[in-house]
Amino acid sequence: MAGRQWSAQWIWGGEEVSPRNEWRCFRKTFHVPEGGENGARLHISADSRYVLFVNGERAGRGPVRSWPAEQFYDTYDIGRLLKPGRTNAIAVLVLHFGVANFYYIRGRGGLLAELEGGGRTGTLAATDGSWRTSRLAAQDPRSPRMSCQQGFADIYDARKWDERWTEADYDDADWPLANIVGPVGSGPWKKLVPRDIPFLTEETVYPSRVASLQAVKPPKWAAALDVRNGMLPDSADHADRVKYAGFLATVLTMRESGKLTLGFPNGRVSSVWVDGRLCGGWYGDQPERYCDLELAAGDHFVLIDVSGGDHGGSFHIAADSGSEFVLRSPAAAAAGNDTPFAIVGPFHYTIDIDHQGVEPLDLEQPDYVRAKGIKHERDLESFREWVRPLPGGMYSEDDVFGSNVWRTAAVSYAVPPELDRCVQASPEPAVVPRFDGMDTELVIDFGKEWSGFIGFEAEAPEGTVIDLYGLEYMKDDYRQHTYGLDNTIRYICRGGRQQYISPVRRGFRYLVVTIRQASAPVRLHRVFVNQSAYPVAQNGYFRCSDALLNDIWEISRHTTLLCMEDTFVDCPSYEQVFWVGDSRNEALVNYYVFGALDIVKRCLNLVPGSGEMTPLYVDQVPSAWNSVIPNWTFFWVTACAEYAAHTGDRAFAARIWPAVRHTLTHYLRHVGERGLLDIKGWNLLDWAPIDQPNDGIVTHQNMFLAKALRDAAGLAAAAGVPQEAAPLAERADALRKAIDGQLWDEERQAYIDCIHADGRRSATFSMQTQVVAYLCDIAEGKRKERLEGYLVAPPASFVQIGSPFMSFFYYEALVRSGQYDRMIADIRHSYGMMIENGATTCWEMYPNFSENRANPNQLTRSHCHAWSAAPGYFLGAVVLGIRRLDDGWKRAAVAPEPCGLQWARGAVPLPQGGRIEVSWRIDGGRMELHVSAPDDVELDIRIPDGLSGSVTRSATRPSPLAAAAGMTP
Incomplete structure (x- = not known):
């Protein structure tokens, strides 16, 4: 299918190549001969997303996220929806973003579709200039940006559209004909490749x-603005963080004197002047900010300083008063302006690309400082070169978010x-x-x-x-x-x-x-x-004598499911972004809970597509944000090795190896004279106050690089190039010695967090760094013993673990050191706190995180974050004791660790099909252990030390499908 010949052409409609937030409809009617429906298949792709209808019935959604150089297309068997001997219709709704975000590279509007009839029928329909198209008039393209990571919210006026447009008998004669963009291979979509995962579920x-009923009032006026794209129009082409110095200006007219409250329901405001007077007396829980003003009847000039960093999303502003008021554009920007705001600036701006450093924002620029003194709209004349209207497409008074956050009654x-x-x-x-x-x-x-x-x-x-x-x-x-x-x-x-x-x-x-x-x-x-989620069966399960652990396992399972879309994603609400580092831990949980493979392989294969942006690979893909977290690339290397080992897939190892070698080669060029990685970047590991500057030698990062080099050496061997493994192992050992020699503090008996770019040694000591040192085999002898002590009794003076993501590595270290009881105790404490607060999914952060301290009710940012689902993996690996001993699970261990439990049972799915099931119960000092597994899996079964007992093993035959595919051990 990858090399199929297309007769279809890319098409689009309207006058704009890449319109902002446009929902566009396409239709084609055609005749299906008798028998032509049997085996009929539709191939389709679009930029940015589509919803497919066949004869009025929704048939699918897509495409999966892609790099434009390799655009994915979907194939549907739609014979059941076709009506032979009659007129049929394909209708497609295309949602074109028109702005770049964290899961979309801006291209241009486009639809490609081709329907192959069954038997010898041939092509029944293919996109060309005969298709009809219309913008979906009910959808308002001025709707607010959802977030910097995503597209747009919905504003839909059903009075403006005929919902029968998807049906075969709909009259589309007044719709314009589509424009031909070009054949396959034209436009930004250089290559078409078939979808590499199953279609998502829809249940x-x-x-x-109904939890509550209230009578409510919104503020009299609320609006959502896209200040970023208004201030810097070219920023629609990328998702990098920008910083700018500039203002919004409007004229507020009071019909009569009275009080007016000005509100910013989502914060992001520094200073506001009304008629040249700086507003004071701000109130409201952060980030909401409100200010009460006493205003006379007539016009009032409002100047809002919006300077600072802006990643995207909506700027929310609202006003309420017992008196009537209106807003209008200042005269200097009024000509042709259909919004009440003018942009004043930017007087200076920067684009922040993490791994390249950033120029600081100049807030001392003379004209910017002078503009703070503007008191009247006529004063804008002296700033005319900086004044322009806020475009209408970036302004909406249908601000549902603002009207919910600020309810005046x-x-x-x-x-x-x-x-x-x-x-x-x-x-x-x-x-x-x-x-x-x-x-x-x-x-x-x-x-x-x-x-x-x-x-x-x-x-x-x-x-x-x-x-x-x-x-x-x-x-x-x-x-x-x-x-x-x-x-x-x-x-x-x-x-x-x-x-x-x-x-x-x-x-x-x-x-x-x-x-x-x-x-x-x-x-x-x-x-x-x-x-809607990735289609999985719950092949893994876990139950034990502790009801709390059962609940914790279940929220870990549900979290992982909700974060399995066309890739793993960090969360289903705020971002829906495939963060590369997060997915390594998510993959391990998935192996133990669901056993899905295609989604893991797809995620791993997507990462090198960012190589055109940077050889260091970006931290979320495919994305228009040029951001690098070195650890996330190192985790990807480890995840590639783990996938190859989990599945025994040497062909995958051979295909991915050149990309692994490529990025590690470039990272090693940043190893300086000290023999340590010294790099500018987003040097993140945990949401905690550890010393991890964006420039310098960051200890945990060096440690994970050492581990990635060792894992890469193993991957090279699996890829069939063992001669490339030894040099990597040597570099890993050299790096380990440099870390141990230069980043250990003898007085504190611990590893420091970093060496700053100016050579200053960090005074910060964190559990994060000690955990990583132990996990990455940096310490030996007495130092290793010291770290093992820290794992069990973390020093109070050290920075403590700040997120469940970091807890995953902590649990790995505890397992390696044999501290199973300590791990289970931490799971009970940390995740039990979530359960106590009504959690049905795992939180992104722990409540002691600094962003939550301003409001004691805010326990975390995201309440569903798959990087936090560690118990889904560790309860199966430790309490059930099911662990892989050889590539492809040819050999496995069953060595339960009771951790004070009376009984446990569960299963872990195998990549070749089937699963290992374990059930054990302790009575007095005796364990009865039952194990079931395919008979071609060699098992090393062990009763825990200190217990006597018996083992019963039952066997199943290997999966016939796996055997046919050559996946059996």
Whole structure:
């Protein structure tokens, strides 16, 4: 299939090559002869995302994330949807981002589709100039950016569109013909490759309850702005962090004198001047900021300093007053401006590419300093070269996020039982209460975190506004707003019964549904999410005599599932980004819980695609953010070696080896005269105050490089180039000696965190560095013994572990040192705290992380983060004792560690099919151990020291499919 010949051409429509946030529809009708449906297959790809319909039925979504040089396409068997002897229709909704982000490289709008009929029918339809296209008029392209990592929120006005457009009998005669972009190989998509993983699932999940009912009011005016792209238009082409010095300016007209509150529901504001007077008296819990102003009737010039770093996302601003007011563009930018804001600047800007260093932002630039004194819109004339309108596409007054964060009034009511009908998909709808002069807000609890496509069905009068906002965490009256993520939908109803399913993926647990501007009661039939994830079977499982550990294993499993999309992702809500370093640990958990292989291989294969950006490989792919975390590349090297060893796939090792060798060669060029890695970059390991500067010799980074070199040597042997292994092992040993010789502090009996670029030795000592030293075999003799002591009794003066991600490495070190009880105790404490606080998934951070300290209710940022799912791996590897001893699991150990438990049972899936199942129970000092495994897997079974007992083994035959594929040991 990779070399298939295409008759289809890339097509697009409209006047813009890469329009911002455009949803564009394409249609083609065609005849299917009798028998032509049998075996019919549709091949399709698009830039950026598509939703496919065949004769009105949704048939698929895609494509998977790609580097443009290797654009993936999907193939669907759609014969069951075709109607022989009749007119058929293919309809495709293409969502084109038009801006770069953390999972998309900006290309241009495009659709490619080709339908092959069954038998000898030939091509039934292929994209060309005969296809019809129209922008989806219901979608507002001015909707807010969700975040710097993602695309856009939904604003959808159902009054402006005929939902029958996907059906065969729809009349598209007034739609324009599509434009031909070019044949396969043209445009940014240099090569087409077939999808390398199965299609994702889509399962309808309903909520568990209506958690609250309130009458609410939003501020009178709220808006979301894209200041980054407005200030620096070229920043739409990349996702690098920018810094700029500049302002927003507007004229606020009060109809009469009165109080006005100016609010910034998502922070990101430093100084605001009204008529030249600096606003003071700010209040509100960070990052929300509010200021009360007493304003006379008439015009008031507002100048907002927006200087600083900006990665992307929406700038939220709102105002509320008992008096009427309006905003307009200052005269200097009013000509042709359809927004009330002008941009003033940038007076200076920088682009921050992590591994290259960054020029500091100049906030002493004379014209910028002078602009702070602007008191009136006429004063802008002297800054005309810096003044321009904020483009209309970067401004929206449909700010659902701002209107949820800042509710100017909220009155709670008991939830009537009838409202639960909307969460039960009852044949009888729930009638939503109405409140005079206020909107109706329902908080709907889905019981646990989910990831997918939000939908609802309702009967409503025309013009009713239904807002939806996804949250991850609530407790009593506290709501943890998704600051930095606009996780919202606004839907404006046509009259009557209607259904909407957002084509944008979202992660959430709680859905805030707000009914606004309803002229008659709204009947809510159902609210749901089409849960979407990588298709897996739960081949692994774990149960034991400790109910808390069972709950912890389950949240680890559920977290991992929600973070398996077309790649592993860090979280389903804030980012949905494939972070390379995170995925190494996620892969290990997956091996023990689900046993999926294709997703791991796909993730590993995607990483070298960033080689055109930097030979050091970027830390999230495919991404338009040119950011390097060296450790993340080192973890990728380790993950490649672990995948080859887990599967016994030597062909994979041979294919990936050149890319591994390439990046390590370039990293070794940064080893300086000291014999240590000395590099500029985002030298991250943990969200904790360890000393890990972005320039200099970072100890943990050197240690992980040493480990990566050793792992690469093993990979080279598996790849069939053993002659390349020895030099890597030698470099690893030299690096180990340099670390041990120069980064150990004899007085503190520990490794320092770093040596700064100016040669200054760090005064910081952290558990992170000691854990990594032990895990990477840096220390020997007495020093190693000292580190083993630290693992069991971490010194209080050391920086402590700050994230479950770092705990994964800590647990690896504890297992290596045989401290199993200590590991289980830490799991109970750290993850038990999550369970105690109602967690259904694993948190990104621990509550003591500095970002959480400003608000004691905020326990973590992301409540679903797969880098934190360590128990899913370690409970199977330690308590069940199931571990691989040889490549491809030809040999395995079953050596349980009871850790005070009375019994445990579970299973770990094998890459060649089947699984190893273990069940044990202790009665007095005796263990009864039962093991089941394929009979071609050699097992080393051991009763724990200090116990007597018996072992029973049962055997299964190897998987016939694995045998046919040559995967059996």
